[in-house]
Amino acid sequence: MSADRREWPLYEVFVRGKRGLNHVHVGSLHAPDDTMALRHARDVYTRRNEGVSIWVVRADAITASSPDEKDPLFGPNGDKVYRHPTFYDIPDDVPHM
């Protein structure tokens, strides 16, 4: 196997669309290092002014919840309806509520 057949690491790309917005995940790419990942991200994901800032993060540095554990992980807030404003009955004629 020649040297170039070794896969470059996978990076996840996040773009801030404009000032005031969060960075949002837009996709992924392979690059040999962080600097090249940023350059490739510019070319692949922001050819039309889609962003004012880019983050690239190596995919293997991300810790994610497992889809199989969805119920136990998010379960604790399932029965806490009082965390939502609609839980509370306020008469319609009370202003600014």
Place this chain on the structure above:
Amino acid sequence: MTTIPAEPDLQAAFDATIDRHDRIEPRDWMPDAYRKTLVRQIAQHAHSEIIGMQPEGNWIGRAPSLRRKAILLAKVQDEAGHGLYLYSACETLGVSRAELTELLLSGRQKYSSIFNYPTLSYADVGTIGWLVDGAAICNQVPLCRTSYGPYGRAMIRICKEESFHQRQGYELLMTMMRGTDEQRAMVQESVNRFWWPVLMMFGPPDAQSPNSAQSMAWGIKRNSNDELRQKFVDMTVPQAEALGVTLPDPGLRWNEERGHYDFGEPDWQEFAAVIRGDGPCNAQRLAHRRAAHEEGAWVREAATAFAAREAALRDSR
């Protein structure tokens, strides 16, 4: 303690997600056949974008003005970008980029038959934008709602950009149609050559497309080949009239009863031959792709070596 759910439960959860028209995400359990079908379809789609750079790339050096050259460069660059979005989506299914590249270069995976036709005149750049990208849009818009999340998200990005591709092509042809008789003849000749191969882009008729039903049940495909082909013809006829060209099909006429255009049957033997590898440019397209890959090897190797040296320097500090 986490227990591993039994396969029937996993299948039921998968089916329920599909039935809700919800999306399957990379780390979800999915049937092997679903994964396999997606890998094949997304890879074929990615390869098409990459090979699709060649027919138009053929004219970059001979574009008639700086404006047209800049537009064509941007368009071909977009095709590369689309290929990369799709390869990334495909890799979330557990296949590596190196494998996908190898499958294309060895000819074991296919790409769209349309890119095996040559671009003989500059008008072909316009015709490809108008008809080939128009057909691609027809195919791709419903795929934005495909059941596999990463594929749908890639399609959304691609569809946004395809609109530029189609409009630049149509505008190019409009400009030529306002030119000399010779230029108008070039446009007509180009449309005549591309019309039938473009109709083939939607795939074989539904009755001869055995995998379609399963793909539709899985929500990978949202419309049948024949439905999309009809939709494309209905959209395109008025565009051809506005442009002032004819479409080379004596059977093409409005059917009041159906509310659609009737049209003729593409030559499915020709389609089969092109898929088999016997189209006008199959060998040339793959040879060019292989050469580009090999000639780029030193760049990939240099970047890898540079990254390794920088990492070693960092570690030693």
